Amino acid sequence: MKTDPKGVLTGVHYLDGDYACGEGAMAAGCRFVAGYPITPSTEVVERISQRFPMMGGTFIQMEDELGSMAAVAGAAWTGTKSMTVTSGPGFSLMMENIGLAAMMETPCVVVNVQRGGPSTGLPTMVGQADMMQARWGSHGDYQVIALSPQSPQESFDLAIDAFNLAEIYRVPVMFMMDECVGHMTEKVVIPEPDEIDIVPRTLSDKKPGEYLPYEVNGRPVPDMVRAGDGYRFHTTGLTHDERGYPVMSAECQQLNVGRILNKIRLNVDDIVRFEEEGMDDAEVVVVAYGITARVARMGIELARKKGVKVGFLRLVVVWPFPEKRIRELADRIAAFVVPEINMGQMVLEVERCTGGKAPAVHVPHAGGGVHDPGAICNEIVEAAR
Amino acid sequence: MSAATAHPRPDEHPIAPYLRMDRMPHIWCPTCGIGTVVKCFATALEEADVDLDKVAITSGIGCTGRVAGYMKLDAFHTTHGRAIPFATGLKLGRPELQVVVFSGDGDLAGIGGNHFIHAARRNMDMLVILVNNFIYGMTGGQNAPTTPITARSSTMPFGNFERPFNLPHLAASCGATFVSRWTCLHIRRLTKCMRMAIRKKGFRFIEVIAPCATLYARLNRLGGGLELMRFYHDNAEIRHGIDTREVDIGYQDTIVCGNFVDDERPTFLDMMTSHYEEVLGERYVPMPPEGGWLHD
Numbered sequence: 118m119k120t121d122p123k124g125v126l127t128g129v130h131y132l133d134g135d136y137a138c139g140e141g142a143m144a145a146g147c148r149f150v151a152g153y154p155i156t157p158s159t160e161v162v163e164r165i166s167q168r169f170p171m172m173g174g175t176f177i178q179m180e181d182e183l184g185s186m187a188a189v190a191g192a193a194w195t196g197t198k199s200m201t202v203t204s205g206p207g208f209s210l211m212m213e214n215i216g217l218a219a220m221m222e223t224p225c226v227v228v229n230v231q232r233g234g235p236s237t238g239l240p241t242m243v244g245q246a247d248m249m250q251a252r253w254g255s256h257g258d259y260q261v262i263a264l265s266p267q268s269p270q271e272s273f274d275l276a277i278d279a280f281n282l283a284e285i286y287r288v289p290v291m292f293m294m295d296e297c298v299g300h301m302t303e304k305v306v307i308p309e310p311d312e313i314d315i316v317p318r319t320l321s322d323k324k325p326g327e328y329l330p331y332e333v334n335g336r337p338v339p340d341m342v343r344a345g346d347g348y349r350f351h352t353t354g355l356t357h358d359e360r361g362y363p364v365m366s367a368e369c370q371q372l373n374v375g376r377i378l379n380k381i382r383l384n385v386d387d388i389v390r391f392e393e394e395g396m397d398d399a400e401v402v403v404v405a406y407g408i409t410a411r412v413a414r415m416g417i418e419l420a421r422k423k424g425v426k427v428g429f430l431r432l433v434v435v436w437p438f439p440e441k442r443i444r445e446l447a448d449r450i451a452a453f454v455v456p457e458i459n460m461g462q463m464v465l466e467v468e469r470c471t472g473g474k475a476p477a478v479h480v481p482h483a484g485g486g487v488h489d490p491g492a493i494c495n496e497i498v499e500a501a502r
Numbered sequence: 503m504s505a506a507t508a509h510p511r512p513d514e515h516p517i518a519p520y521l522r523m524d525r526m527p528h529i530w531c532p533t534c535g536i537g538t539v540v541k542c543f544a545t546a547l548e549e550a551d552v553d554l555d556k557v558a559i560t561s562g563i564g565c566t567g568r569v570a571g572y573m574k575l576d577a578f579h580t581t582h583g584r585a586i587p588f589a590t591g592l593k594l595g596r597p598e599l600q601v602v603v604f605s606g607d608g609d610l611a612g613i614g615g616n617h618f619i620h621a622a623r624r625n626m627d628m629l630v631i632l633v634n635n636f637i638y639g640m641t642g643g644q645n646a647p648t649t650p651i652t653a654r655s656s657t658m659p660f661g662n663f664e665r666p667f668n669l670p671h672l673a674a675s676c677g678a679t680f681v682s683r684w685t686c687l688h689i690r691r692l693t694k695c696m697r698m699a700i701r702k703k704g705f706r707f708i709e710v711i712a713p714c715a716t717l718y719a720r721l722n723r724l725g726g727g728l729e730l731m732r733f734y735h736d737n738a739e740i741r742h743g744i745d746t747r748e749v750d751i752g753y754q755d756t757i758v759c760g761n762f763v764d765d766e767r768p769t770f771l772d773m774m775t776s777h778y779e780e781v782l783g784e785r786y787v788p789m790p791p792e793g794g795w796l797h798d
Contacts, residue, residue, distance in 0.1 A: 123787065148794025149595050151587075170778045173787045173794050175594045177770075180620040184587035187580065187617075191560070191591025194578065196795035199595065217581050318795060343793070344576040344592055345599050347555035351522065351571060353579035362525060363571065363579075 118317050120146050122310035123172035132305040134298040137269040138228055139164035140307060141276025142200050146315050147226070148174040149199040151188035153181055153207055156240045157296040158230035161202040182207035186214035186227070193218070193225045194352075196318050196343040198280055202228040204296075205247055206237060208254070215289050216255030217354045219377060222331070222339065224283035224318070226276070228292040230299040231407075231458075233484030243296035244484035245407055246459035251291040252436045258374050260381035262388060263291035263436035265406040269303045275433070281316040282388065286380055287338050293435060295458065297408035297487060318343075325349065330361040331373075337380040381437055390434040391442065395421075399428025400451045401501045404443075404467055406432040408487055409456050416456070416493025423494070425501045427454075435463065443470035452500035456480035456493050476500070508554060508574070517544035520554075522574050529568055533727020535686035535712025536566050539633050540573070542689055543604070546696035552600060558592050559602045560585040562614060564640045565714075566606035566633040573604075583614030586621045589628050596793035597771055600700070601627070607634040607648040611667050615647070622676035622705045627769040629699050629706045632669065635714035643717030650753035654721045669709050671746035674763045679704035681746060681763035685711040687734040688759060695761055704769050711757055724754075 124143035132140065139161045142150070150169070152162040166176040179185040185201045192199040203211060208229045218225055231247050233239030247254075251263045262282050266272040272294060279290040321328050321340035325348045333339050342348045355363035356370045381388065395417070396402070405413040410431045420427050428450075430442070446453075452475050455464040464479040471477055480496045482488050508519030521544070530536050547554065554575060561570035563582035570577040570585075580588045589601045603610070610618050610632050621628065637655055638644040645655040645662055648669065652661045674681045680699050684692040692710060699706040713719065713730035724730060734757065742760040749758040768776070778786040 148789060149591065151591065170782055170786050173789045175774070175789050175794070177590070177594060179587060179590075180616050183584060184590070184617050184620070187584035187587035188591035188594070190580075191578070191588035192595030193591070195592055195595030195599070195793040197595035197789075197793045198795070199591070213581055214584060217584075221578075343596070343795070344558045344578075345556050345596050345792070349554070349574050349576055351577045351579070353571060354581055355579065360524075362522075 118315060119311050120144060120313045120315045121172070125307060125310040125313060127307050127309050130305045130307060131302055132269050133160065133300055133302045134266065134269045134272040134294055135160035135230060135300065136164045137272040137305045138276050138292065138294060140305070141273040142226065142280065143168060143172065143174070144273070144307065144313055145198065145277040145280035147198045147200050147280060148172070149189070149192040149197045150174070150176045150201065151179045151185040151192070152202045153179055153185050155204045155207045157232055157299050158202045158204045158228060160299070161228055161230070182210035183213060186211040189225050190214055190218045190221065190223045193223045194344050200226040200228065204230050204232050205234045205244070208247055208250065212255040216257060216259065218289040219255065219259035219261065220354045221352045222287040222377065223289065224287050226279045226283055226290050226292055228294065231293065231295045239485050241296070242485040243408065243458055243487065245295050245409060245457050246462065246484060248293065248435060248457070248459065248462045251293055258378060260378050261288050261291055261436060262286065262381065262434065263293050265293045265432060265435045266298055267407055267410045267431065268298060269301060269305045272298060273305050273307065277313060277315065284316040284318060285338070286384070287341070288381065291436070293407070295407045329359045331357065332359045333376065337383060385437045385440070388434055388437055389439040391439050392431045392433060394429040396428040398426045400426040401454060401497050402428045402430055402446055402450050403454045403456070403493070403497065404430045404432065404463070405456055406435055406463070409458055412487045412490055413456050413493055415490035416488070416497060419490060419494035420497040423498055425498055427497050427501070432463070438466045438470070440470045443467055444472065447471035447474040450475055453477040454480060454493070454496050454500050456482070456488050458482045458484050458487065508548070517541055520544035520547060520574055521572055525572055528572055530565060531716040533713060533715045534565070535635065535710070536569065536633055538686045538689065539631065539692070539710045539712060540569055542693040543631065543696055545693045546700055549693070549697045550700040552700060556598055557600045557602060559604055560589045560592070561603070562605040562609035564606040564609045564638065565635070566604065567609055569604040583609055583612070583617065585609065586614060586617040586628070586630065590621060590626055593627055594771070596791070597789060598791035601629070603628055603630045605632065606639070607632060607636070608638045608646045611669060612647045619672065619676045622673050622678045622707070624770040625677055625679060625704045625767050627703050627705070627771060631696070631708050631710065633710050633712045634669065635712045635718055637714055637718040639714050639717055643721055650751055652753045656721065666751070668746065668750045670707070670749050670762050673707040674746040677705065677767070678707045678763060679765045679767050680706035682761040683709040683711065683749065684759050685734040685738050685757060686713060687731050687738065704767055
C-alpha cells in the first residue's frame, strides 16, 4: 500500500544521515518513537519530535534505554509502527527487550548510530564495532535483520525498508548507521507519497476465539492482532506454543526457537541485499559497509591504477549475511579484503563463508576516524600477490 | 452491562470468564495471596462494568508476574521490571486502551523502580497493582527492596539491615493520583478500591500486602498462611487519607491500610494534547484513539 502523506516531506533536501533516517521512518508510517538522548544519534529523535505532532505521531523521551525498547515493543502491539534510536551504550541496555521483541515476534526498528566503544568509548566519533552485537547481543538463539546505510540518501531509503522488513518477518530490525553517515550532510531526495510503498501490518482475519497468536499453518510468519481488538490474546517472553502459552519443555523450545530462526534462515535469499562493482575480472574482492564502503571505494580506485583487478561487494543488508555469494566468490578469487571500523567483526563472517578457499584479510581501525584509503589500497595490492 | 463484559456459566466459578481456565492449575503455592488479589481484581472489573476488549494487562517476572498470563484479557508477560514501560507503549500507541500493570514488589520496585517513579511523575494513565510479599518468591526468598528491617531472607540470613521502600509514599511523592494499600485479608475493601481505581484516570497505585508462607513466613518462622492472615487481622490499621510518610512497614509491626491519595491531575496524554493544541493550533494532528496505524 501507499504511505500516509502526512509523514512525507517530498522535495530535494540537504540533510544529515540522522535527519534523513528520521524522515525515512516518518515516511514509512512510523507514529511512535521512544528514546533516550545519546550522541551521536540524538538528531534522529530531535527531527521526529519536531514533526510528529503534525502527523499524529507520539514521541516520548523515556527514563532510559531499557524503558525505551520496552515501550516500543508495547506500542508495536497496538499496530502502531514503532522505533527507538540510540548508540552503543544505549544499544547494550536495549538488548534485554530486543530479545523480548524477537521472542514475541514484534515488528519494530532499532536505530544504532555507532560510535567508538567499548563502554563510553568515543561518544562523538565514529565506530562500526557493534555489528556482532546487532546479531548476537541479546541472550539465546534468535535472528534479526540489520541494515547499514552509506549515505544520508540511503539512510532515508533504508529506513523505509527497515519498517517494511520488520512487518514482513515480525522481527526487530537493526538500523546500523555510523557516526560519519549520521553526521554527514548531503542531498536527499524525498519522493511523492504515492511513490513510497509500505507493508502494512498483516492482521489476522480470524475471529476472536479462533485466533491463535503463533499459529502458522506452514507459513513462516504468524498473522498478528492488535491489543484492543477483542481477541484477548496472550504473549510472553517465555518459550510458548501456538496459543502463546508458556510450555516448559525441550520439544516446545525446539519448535518455538526453530521457527523464529527459520523465518529468517529460510528466506535469506529474499532478505540479503548487496551491491557489486567490477566483479567480472576480479581477483581480489573488497567487502565493506556504511561509511567504510565509501572510503574503500577510494582504496579500490588507487589499487586499480596500480593494475590490480579488484571488485567491490558492498553490504546493504548486513544480517542475514550473503553467505551464498561469498562462497561463490571464494571459489574463483585470490582473496577478500575487509576494512571496517572495528578490530575484526564482519571479517569473521567472511572468513566463515569462504571455508578456507580464499583468505579474508582484515583492515582494522579501532575507531575515532575512517581508514586511510592508501592503507586499504596497500592491503588490496598485497592480497593480489 | 456492556456486551464485552463476561458472564459465568451456572457451573463455573464466578470469575472463570475473566481467567484463562485452560491454563489452570496456576503455579502459586497453597495459601499464597496472589490468587486473592486476582479474585478481587476480576470482581472489580465486573463491578466497574468496563469494556474488557479495551483492557490490556502487563506483568513483569516473578510470582505476581504470572498474573497477566492467567487473565483473559489482552495480556503481555514481559521482561523483569519492564511491565510499566511496555504498558506505556501500549497506552501511547492506542490511547483508548485501559492499561493495567500487575506485578510484584521485586519487579516493580526493585529492577523496575526507575520506570515506576517516572511513570508516576508523568501521570501516565495506568493502574498499577503491586503485590508485596516482602521477598523475591520465585527465585527462592531473596532480599527485596521491601523486606522489613531484621526480617530474614535467603540472602540476608542474619536478618535484613537495608531500609525498605515505603511504596505508597514513593508513589505519592512522585505524583500518583491514586494511592492505596490493603492486605489480602481486606477482600471487600480491596475490591472496592480497585473498582474506584479502574474508573479513575492517571497513574493509580494499589499496594497489596500478601502472604508468602512458602518462603517469607518459613524463613522468619511466622507460621502458615492462616497465621499470616490472623496477623493482618490483628495488626492492620485502616487510616484513609493519612500522610504517606507515616505508612512505613516495620518487621511484624502495624500495617497501615487505606486509600491515602485520591487526586485529579491531567495525564501525560491530556497534557500533551492540550499543550500541542495551545501552541500548534490547527497544525496539531493527534493520534487517533485506536492508534497510529495505517488503514489499507
